[in-house]
Amino acid sequence: MKAIRRFTVRAVLPDTLSALEEIAGNLRWSWHEPTKELFARISPELWNEVEHDPIALLGSVDPARLAELAADQGYVDWANHVREELRAYLREPRWYQSLDGSAPKSIAYFSPEFGIASTLPQYSGGLGILAGDHLKAASDLGAPLVAVGLFYRSGYFSQAITPDGWQLESYPALDPDGLPLSVLRDPDGAPVQITLALPSGVLRARVWQAAVGRVTLLLLDTDIPENDDSLRSVTDRLYGGGGEHRLLQELLLGIGGVRAVKAWAALTGAPAAEVFHTNEGHAGFLGLERISDLIGEGLTFDEALQVVRAGTVFTTHTPVPAGIDRFDRPLVERYFSTALLPGVEPAEVLALGAEDYPGGSDAVFNMAVMGLRLGQHANGVSRLHGEVSRQMFGGLFPGFDSPEVPIDSVTNGVHAQTWTDPMLRALAVERLGTDDTTHADWGNAEAVSDLDLWSVRTRMREQLVKDARHRVAAAWEAQNPGGIAPVWISDLLDPNVLTIGFARRVPTYKRLTLMLHDPERLKNILLHPERPVQFVIAGKSHPADDEGKRLIQKLVQFASEPEIRSRMVFLPDYDIGMAQLLYPGTDVWLNNPLRPLEACGTSGMKAALNGALNLSILDGWWNEFYDGENGWAIPSADAAGDGAERDALEAEAMYDLIEHQIAPRFYDRDRDGVPQTWVGQIRHTLATLSSPLSAERMVREYVERLYMPAAANEKRLSADDYLAARELAAWKARVRSAWPGVNVAHVDAGGLDAVPQVGDHLRVRALVHLNGLRPEDVEVQLIYGRALDGEDLSGVHYERLELDRAVPGADPSVAQEFSGGVTLTWAGSFGYTVRVVPVNDLLLGAAELGLVAAA
């Protein structure tokens, strides 16, 4: 029988245990080991059964057990102590409080998904986990974030695998009452309602609040009786429907999200957000809501745009076109033709998302393009991804070389306390005197011996093997109710065998099945008599992606061959809970994307934090951090003729590394059974990578390089009733209209002998038409570098040319002369040119307006 309705009855705790309710209500328990121990003590078996969910535990524990604990003074004191510790954590000054007063008082962080704990499955993969880690690190640093997302009734989906390897999706509904969430309410107790005026009627949403340490997460939920059925389902699933459903979710997230932040701030007295950060383009409509507000204060669209741009940070997360939302323009136009955003015209909205550059489509509205136009600060998520993004979006800045495209990069990081195994943390506490594994002195071999490190690594591998057997048995039982699981499942994997892990979403570019390229060779690797290898694999394919499901099927079918099935296992339903055992339990973390499509990749970082070594294509973060000792680089066959040849070359290189380097080193043991060289690499990995890979490092960078400058810029533009914003809008309009007439009419050079040599001075004089602009509106630049093949300059330098002679009293549109020079400092080829760009100290760089006039 299926219930037609379901709800959760919250437990009533004995008075002396009231601390437990307060502690369970803040998701900090998800990364605070002492708090988890407090809950586990209530009933270790039940704690495992409810998958470490305090609210489920309190809801299902026998009241007699609670009564017993309530009478146990030792336990009551412990609970009260943990509560005091939590309260202190929420209040005390942390890193952010040491910054000067210009640091923003509040930062609103928007994301379509958040991966915080398994109990709140509101994520599909890396983007969501990253958002969760961002909030946790912000909390630890004391950064005043308020986060905004949607509450998806069914989260992403649960994955099961049929006996012949096909992915099945199911969508169990979540019950918010059973989660650490509370409804945002007015002072009179009524739930706050966010409304959006849509063409089909008013969309309403209630707002759930979750406490993530010091950070409040607001989740909008349309599943309320005030909406009709079609509108109720707007927040049914993460990335569920296509076009219009997705657009509705994004309108709600962006526009509704800003409204929710305002309502929350008004109710709690929190300061207004000074910076808005959109994690990927999905939340980009947030900028339009803010523009609409400013128009309400008397600004024009263009003036408001200056203010909003200054205070918005846009992070792009993927160079894969399918990862970027593009909507049909007529659809977007229809939604903005109603009263959705007072003062904002549909044409103005459409222009922001227009692909009006060579190669763009005039039929679509591109959310990433809008993200760049609405966010003055933009970044990719690793250095290489920054470069790739500057090329990818170069069309928006015609005439500029890609290094000048104003997209920076902040390399992702992962939240160490969430992702470091408690056993490794305990070792750090015991031997190095700190539970902060990112700053522990792992190089200290006196304090932590090779044997210590190796024993912990072995125990973590054992833990994974046990978990994998358990999961495979449970999946088998689910498919064969009442049956007895076959014995081979209890012998699955071997706790002493070199273990390679591979888990992630399954889009084609991640190449789940590259390892199957040569099945015979792989079998020989797995079954090697002295140096066997085993693989633990997991991953979900997007429900609409049959190609991804076929890859999973191919892998599952291979892994079920009796000959190798105990050496290769696919674990269904990859999630945070599985990941937390998987990364620590693997010796080698494998990643073989098609370079450069992996923007950063974070699973390898989580593995490294646990002392696993990486085996990866030099893409994303690995391109930046591989140092020859912390793992292995699979060379990219970029020059291969076609995809198949490339796969073949890269797969062969991977097999070679496993066979000739990795396995021999893993099995090269000393008298104590310790692989010394290998452990040396583990130690090196922990000592050198833990700190730079941490989310704490990442959030500090966001604060210092993006949030603080963004807040400062927005403040300047807003001062004195938006005086600077009005001036900037007028200036841009003037520059844009004059620009077609701006040009470099003539360039003279002098100062060089017939045969120029190092040390000579090149003098350049340029005649420039300003078409009515003032000389201070522009910069005339001498650009020089090596002229290699053809005329392309490489290693370019910029030298400002100074105004020579403003012709007194003359028509400003007459030609002006600028001059300057450069001393030749290298021998060999030399090339130069002259260009004019607009300058204004409120711009971030020469390319921001996308205007240039070159000689």
Ligand SMILES: *Cc1c(COP(=O)(O)O)cnc(C)c1O
């Ligand atoms: C870290 C993580 C991911 C993302 O891994 P990538 O290497 O970035 O693809 C996806 N899912 C889960 C459960 C994770 O923990």
